[in-house]
Amino acid sequence: MNSPTSPRRLYRALRDQLGSVRKVYGRGNRVVRRDDFAQQDQAVLLLHGFFQTRNVWEVMEDRLRYDGFGVFSFDLGGLLARFNTERPGQLAEHIAEKLERICARTGLDSFHIVGHSKGGLIAREYIQHFGGASRVKSLITLGTPHHGTPTAALGVWLMGAGILSRSPYDLLPNSAFVRRLREHPFPAQVPLVSVYSRHDLVCPWWSSVLVPRAGEISLHNRPVQGVGHTALTYDPGVYQVVRRELQQASQAWDTRRAAVELSAP
Numbered sequence: 001m002n003s004p005t006s007p008r009r010l011y012r013a014l015r016d017q018l019g020s021v022r023k024v025y026g027r028g029n030r031v032v033r034r035d036d037f038a039q040q041d042q043a044v045l046l047l048h049g050f051f052q053t054r055n056v057w058e059v060m061e062d063r064l065r066y067d068g069f070g071v072f073s074f075d076l077g078g079l080l081a082r083f084n085t086e087r088p089g090q091l092a093e094h095i096a097e098k099l100e101r102i103c104a105r106t107g108l109d110s111f112h113i114v115g116h117s118k119g120g121l122i123a124r125e126y127i128q129h130f131g132g133a134s135r136v137k138s139l140i141t142l143g144t145p146h147h148g149t150p151t152a153a154l155g156v157w158l159m160g161a162g163i164l165s166r167s168p169y170d171l172l173p174n175s176a177f178v179r180r181l182r183e184h185p186f187p188a189q190v191p192l193v194s195v196y197s198r199h200d201l202v203c204p205w206w207s208s209v210l211v212p213r214a215g216e217i218s219l220h221n222r223p224v225q226g227v228g229h230t231a232l233t234y235d236p237g238v239y240q241v242v243r244r245e246l247q248q249a250s251q252a253w254d255t256r257r258a259a260v261e262l263s264a265p
Contacts, residue, residue, distance in 0.1 A: 016227070038108040043071070044069050050084055053083065060234060067243060085159065088167065088170055095130075113136055115139065117143050124139065128184050147208075185216065192219045197232060199225070199227055200227070
């Protein structure tokens with residue numbers, strides 16, 4: 001039996017918080033490109049977090065595809081052209097432009113977004129400030145620091161105090177970027193669900209809790225137990241939450257669109 005401090009337990013704990021060195025960091029962005037996502041009734045865009053690659057979505061993508069969702073993700077560039085170290089505001093603008101080109105090319109009209117960690121903030125910026133509210137059916141964030149996270153200070157150090165990237169500064173509590181997201185209302189027609197864990201050491205649970213204002217009925221929190229930061233992307237219990245929220249948001253979107261079509265002259 002392994003002791004609580006055995007090397008294997010320590011490795012698993014680090015993997016669940018930071019991700020697998022071999023599968024997430026060592027493989028670059030070797031994701032097989034598919035263009036079939038627009039052919040499904042429900043498409044899902046996956047956005048990964050700071051200093052990770054989109055390989056972190058491998059398990060989630062397989063599960064979503066098995067359940068009939070169309071899935072696509074982006075190479076967000078950054079350090080060594082793969083580690084998502086660009087500032088979230090710049091990435092949101094870039095993604096907005098790229099999504100419009102994709103929609104024009106494929107006929108895709110609308111989609112859901114699942115964002116992990118910083119990926120959820122990029123998605124919020126896109127929805128709130130770059131026109132995403134007209135296309136996004138729902139946003140589900142996993143371990144996203146909606147109020148900033150103190151562990152971003154480690155990212156500041158890792159990025160040479162801004163020499164390599166200033167992105168970690170945007171992830172700090174009370175940063176100008178975080179304040180701007182908080183000060184502007186989230187679009188009422190887009191369901192926003194925050195999934196977070198008290199065992200998340202990278203993004204403490206309190207930094208992920210949404211605090212709806214009066215009348216903001218589309219914001220919801222979904223706490224889970226015993227799941228590390230990166231494990232939120234592949235934990236089977238978390239996936240059940242994600243799938244349920246996607247299905248409910250899809251039904252609400254279809255109902256709302258049908259009502260609009262019936263009321264049209």
